[in-house]
Structure formats: C-alpha cells, structure tokens
Amino acid sequence: MSARELEPQELAEVITTVAGVTVTARSLTDPPTRTFADLGLDSLALLGVVAELSRRYGIPSRAEALECRTPRDLMAFVNDEIRSGV
Amino acid sequence: MVSELAVTGIGVIAPTGIGLDAFWKAAEQGNCVLDRVDRLAGTGYPVRVAGEVRGFDPAEALEGRIIVQTDLFTQFALAAADLALTDAGLDPSTLDPFEVGVVTASYSGGVEFGQREIQALWRDGPDHVGPYQSIAWFYAASTGQISIRRGLKGPCGVLVTDEAGGLDAIAHAGRAIRRGARAMLVGGTEAPLSSPFALACQFGTGLLSASDDPYTAYLPFTDAAAGYVPAEGGALFVLEDRRAAEARGGEVWGVVAGHGTTFSGLNRFDPGGEGLVAAIRAALAEAGCAPEEVDVVFADAVGTRAADDAEAAAIRAVLGANVPVTAPKTGYGRGYAASAALDVAAALASLEHGVVPPTPNVTATRVDLDVVTHLARRVEPRSALVLARGLGGSNSALLLRRASG
Numbered sequence: 135m136s137a138r139e140l141e142p143q144e145l146a147e148v149i150t151t152v153a154g155v156t157v158t159a160r161s162l163t164d165p166p167t168r169t170f171a172d173l174g175l176d177s178l179a180l181l182g183v184v185a186e187l188s189r190r191y192g193i194p195s196r197a198e199a200l201e202c203r204t205p206r207d208l209m210a211f212v213n214d215e216i217r218s219g220v
Numbered sequence: 221m222v223s224e225l226a227v228t229g230i231g232v233i234a235p236t237g238i239g240l241d242a243f244w245k246a247a248e249q250g251n252c253v254l255d256r257v258d259r260l261a262g263t264g265y266p267v268r269v270a271g272e273v274r275g276f277d278p279a280e281a282l283e284g285r286i287i288v289q290t291d292l293f294t295q296f297a298l299a300a301a302d303l304a305l306t307d308a309g310l311d312p313s314t315l316d317p318f319e320v321g322v323v324t325a326s327y328s329g330g331v332e333f334g335q336r337e338i339q340a341l342w343r344d345g346p347d348h349v350g351p352y353q354s355i356a357w358f359y360a361a362s363t364g365q366i367s368i369r370r371g372l373k374g375p376c377g378v379l380v381t382d383e384a385g386g387l388d389a390i391a392h393a394g395r396a397i398r399r400g401a402r403a404m405l406v407g408g409t410e411a412p413l414s415s416p417f418a419l420a421c422q423f424g425t426g427l428l429s430a431s432d433d434p435y436t437a438y439l440p441f442t443d444a445a446a447g448y449v450p451a452e453g454g455a456l457f458v459l460e461d462r463r464a465a466e467a468r469g470g471e472v473w474g475v476v477a478g479h480g481t482t483f484s485g486l487n488r489f490d491p492g493g494e495g496l497v498a499a500i501r502a503a504l505a506e507a508g509c510a511p512e513e514v515d516v517v518f519a520d521a522v523g524t525r526a527a528d529d530a531e532a533a534a535i536r537a538v539l540g541a542n543v544p545v546t547a548p549k550t551g552y553g554r555g556y557a558a559s560a561a562l563d564v565a566a567a568l569a570s571l572e573h574g575v576v577p578p579t580p581n582v583t584a585t586r587v588d589l590d591v592v593t594h595l596a597r598r599v600e601p602r603s604a605l606v607l608a609r610g611l612g613g614s615n616s617a618l619l620l621r622r623a624s625g
Contacts, residue, residue, distance in 0.1 A: 152350075154288035174285055181351040189347065 153179035162205035229308025229458030231300035235271035271451030271553025291330030292411035297362035300456035308458035319402035321374030325385030327556035328412035330357035382610025386560025391479035408557030409454025440521035451553025455561035478507030493534035515601035521547035532587035551580035
C-alpha cells in the first residue's frame with residue numbers, strides 16, 4: 135500500500151472524471167460541511183469514486199467509505215486507512 | 221374523454237440533421253448522407269456504410285454528470301426530449317408530475333457502454349466495472365433518465381420490438397393519455413454503430429448491406445436490393461389530448477388516429493405480408509379510415525427481396541397500387557426503433573407541408589407500387605400511414621392525420 139495521502143486536488147480530479155461533475159479542490163471542503171449531494175453526486179457516483187480511490191490506494195473497508203457524506207470525511211477515512219496500512 | 225391524440229412537439233436527432241427543420245429540408249430534397257463510417261471499420265465486420273449522426277455533441281446538449289452515466293442512445297433520447305418539449309412550448313414542471321410520463325423504444329440499447337464495461341470485467345476484474353453499468357446499457361435507461369431529468373412521475377414504459385417499437389411506443393403513450401395522463405414524451409432512439417458487440421447483434425441476421433458504395437448500398441424495392449444500411453439517432457414527440465393542448469395554446473403537428481400491431485413468427489420478417497396486412501387493417505379500423513383515404517405510405521423498406529415483396533403485397537392488398545409510397549430513410553439509413561420514430565416525424569412534416577419526400581437513390585423499382593422517387597411530390601396528403609416491421613416478428617402500422625381537417 136502507498137504511504138502517499140489523498141489530497142483534495144486528487145479527489146477533485148477523480149470526481150470530475152468518474153462522476154462527470156466538475157469540481158475544484160477548494161470547493162470540496164469550503165465550507166467543510168459540504169456534502170457529496172451538495173456537489174451533485176448521488177450514491178452511484180460515490181460508488182464509482184470510492185472504487186477508483188480503492189484501485190489507487192487500496193481501501194479494505196469500502197462499505198464504510200461509502201457511508202461518508204462529505205469529501206472531508208471521505209479524505210479523512212481514506213487517509214486513516216492508508217496510514218493504518220503502512 | 222379524450223378528444224384526439226395530438227402530437228404537439230417533435231424532437232429529431234438524425235443523420236441528416238439535428239432538429240425537425242434540418243431533417244425535413246434534407247428529406248424534401250432527397251439528400252443522401254450515407255457514408256463510409258470509420259467506427260464500423262474498427263468493429264471487424266464487413267459493414268462499411270451507415271447513417272451516422274455527425275452534428276451531435278453530447279457535451280453541448282447535456283451535463284457531464286449525465287454523460288458519464290449514459291450510452292449514446294440515451295444521450296440522443298435526452299437531447300431529443302429537450303427539443304420536443306421546446307417545440308411543444310411545454311414546460312412539464314408546470315404540470316402535475318404524476319400526469320406526465322415517458323415511453324421509449326430501442327432495439328439495440330446501450331451496447332457500446334455495455335461492451336466497454338464487460339471488457340473491463342474480463343480484462344481487469346469486477347472492481348473495474350463502473351457503477352453506471354447497472355443502469356446505462358439496459359433498454360429502460362432512456363425512459364428512466366428522461367423521467368429523472370424532468371421529474372416526470374406519470375406512466376412510464378419501455379418497448380423492444382425492433383423497428384415496430386417506434387410506432388408501438390406511440391400507441392402505448394396514447395393509451396396512457398386515454399387513461400388520464402396529461403402529456404407523454406414518446407419515441408425511439410438507437411446507437412448501434414459504435415461497437416463490435418452492437419454490430420454482432422445486427423450482422424448475424426444477414427440483412428445488413430455489405431456494399432461500400434453509399435449511393436447503392438441501400439436500394440429497397442429494386443433489383444439491386446442487397447439489405448439495409450444501419451443508422452443511429454432517433455426522435456421523440458410530445459403527445460397530448462388535443463383539447464387540452466389547444467387550451468394551453470399548444471400547436472398541433474398532427475393527430476395519431478390509429479395503430480395496429482401483429483406478431484407473425486420469430487426470427488424472420490413476416491412471411492408473405494399477412495401480419496402486416498392485419499396490422500394495417502387494424503390501424504385503419506381504429507382510425508375509422510377507408511383505404512382510399514390513405515394519401516401516402518412511409519414504408520419499412522427492409523431492402524431484401526423477400527421483405528420488400530411482402531411489404532409491397534401488403535400495401536397493394538389493403539390500399540391498392542396507386543397510393544404514393546416513400547422511404548426517406550434510404551437517404552440516412554434504417555435505424556430500428558429510431559427509424560420508425562423518424563418516419564413519424566417525416567410523415568407529420570409531410571402532412572404539414574403538403575409534400576411527400578422522395579426515396580433517395582432509388583430510381584427504377586421492380587414492385588408494382590407508386591414509389592416516390594427523384595423529387596418530392598406535392599399531393600397535399602391529409603393522412604399518412606407509417607409501416608414498420610421487426611425481426612422478432614412484429615408488424616406495426618400507425619395512421620396519422622393532418623391537424624386541420
């Protein structure tokens with residue numbers, strides 16, 4: 135597993151490519167309470183985003199990742215998984 | 221009590237143009253846009269000529285969020301639905317969402333999308349299949365996406381009866397109006413040119429033209445008939461009860477007066493034309509239309525000797541040999557459910573403009589029918605009959621009447 139952490143810029147790129155919703159790194163967490171739904175992502179879109187992140191980082195607890203409601207929560211969750219895997 | 225079933229909006233995405241005006245102008249002039257298509261060469265099948273929609277940019281018509289989750293056949297449907305609603309001057313959000321529904325027909329479905337995801341599954345494993353595979357490649361995708369996009373919660377349906385589906389969908393939507401729906405979006409789209417999987421489903425029938433000459437590849441009703449040329453695109457319509465449409469100030473393109481459909485055997489075209497005869501009779505009966513009142517026939521025009529003979533025999537048996545018959549699709553291809561929908565669009569424009577468009581590239585016919593060739597003919601038709609058959613054995617006829625008497 136990679137020791138590299140998931141940064142907002144990379145998540146923004148994944149969302150733009152996988153979900154077809156153009157977002158900036160800043161818009162993901164400003165305000166910090168911004169949800170995926172606010173950004174126009176439904177549950178299928180989130181499924182695609184998490185699958186792509188899993189391919190890049192390996193996320194053992196994908197079902198839990200899918201419960202994240204905000205980009206901020208998802209980044210924290212993924213980075214926890216990355217650190218615990220090191 | 222429903223007065224009449226009125227078509228109040230037409231949205232066309234055709235190889236000959238986007239929007240009814242461009243499509244009709246090309247049909248009236250008998251333009252041929254069939255061409256050798258690069259995408260087909262990549263499929264490995266010996267099919268070279270097709271009717272390709274070249275003026276359509278999904279990114280212009282739709283949001284990126286929608287594009288990643290849809291096949292091209294659904295993108296055509298969404299764009300055609302927008303065009304149809306604009307043409308109808310109808311904003312469905314002003315209506316009760318439970319009174320507006322959607323019916324679409326497709327024969328090919330989202331095969332290009334499906335092929336891409338199945339290749340990912342085979343090559344890289346299940347983790348590499350995108351979540352939108354669960355919705356994008358199914359026949360129902362277009363109806364579902366239109367209803368979601370427009371918030372329509374009324375009666376919805378999907379029909380798969382090959383080319384006949386484009387007509388059957390309109391009849392199905394008509395029944396929804398009679399049961400109380402306020403308005404229906406209805407039509408058919410196809411995107412069958414982009415993948416080997418799509419071509420495999422069509423090529424096995426032995427009905428596709430293998431010619432590489434766009435001007436002689438698709439010549440139904442002639443000695444040179446060698447199959448049909450596939451096409452993509454489609455059309456959607458807004459269907460309303462005529463009185464309700466006129467009460468809101470909507471303009472009526474024409475009236476859906478009658479429909480008939482029959483089934484005459486799996487995996488072959490209606491042998492002898494008996495199934496088509498019964499469908500035509502049923503459509504005329506529902507419309508209360510005498511055979512001599514049919515002013516023009518938009519033919520299915522499969523382009524094989526047996527299927528052309530059967531269709532010609534059916535037309536002669538019910539309507540005689542003197543009714544003008546046309547097949548504008550020889551200029552842009554036969555696109556399954558999309559083709560029937562495009563024929564309905566052409567027929568409505570024909571009634572509106574008083575002109576029967578010609579059958580491009582077809583000159584000397586070998587059938588005893590009055591096929592309109594070379595130039596459009598001014599005949600001021602008051603009623604038009606559209607015919608469509610499906611390889612699965614379905615035969616359908618739809619009778620349309622001019623809006624003004």
